[in-house]
């Protein structure tokens with residue numbers, strides 16, 4: 001199995017966490033995004049949208065991190081990372097989608113702005129991103145009040161939030177994390193899969 005990867009890509013990190021949870025061995029092909037390797041005809045044959053991550057498992061090619069993780073969970077079912085109950089499974093999937101679109105993408109946008117000297121930053125973009133991240137953390141805080149993980153057991157929903165929550169320190173934000181969410185982050189950080197990937201700053 002080969003993962004077309006980039007070390008800083010939070011979507012590729014989601015896949016790496018699942019591969020580690022399932023203790024699967026794989027090769028890594030780092031795609032040089034800065035040099036535009038994702039736009040090469042060879043890479044576009046794997047993913048016509050020209051993005052990492054892409055997983056190649058023998059003759060099976062899957063792109064889109066959420067779909068790769070679904071594939072991994074179907075094909076390598078132990079440990080199962082989705083709830084048995086279909087209502088909870090739907091909830092986990094909805095939260096994965098929320099994490100990708102409403103939490104991780106604003107985090108990437110903020111991170112990108114922070115690479116620019118302060119005077120040239122788009123403060124409106126920064127504020128929008130910070131607000132989205134704060135709303136996401138507040139929502140998680142409410143959901144985690146009586147649970148160890150977002151839908152009870154550790155699931156693909158936790159995986160989807162993990163890359164950004166494990167790297168909140170780099171976002172230069174004042175955060176007053178309440179115990180449910182702070183304890184959940186500590187729990188995520190102590191998982192063997194996460195420790196082994198050294199995603200924690």
Ligand SMILES: N[C@@H](CCC(=O)N[C@@H](CS)C(=O)NCC(=O)O)C(=O)O
Nearest residue numbers: 009010011038051052053064065066
């Ligand atoms: N929805 C995609 C997003 C993947 C994505 O945004 N990948 C970025 C790196 S983090 C990428 O390959 N960017 C290169 C480009 O778009 O040219 C997923 O979940 O896999």
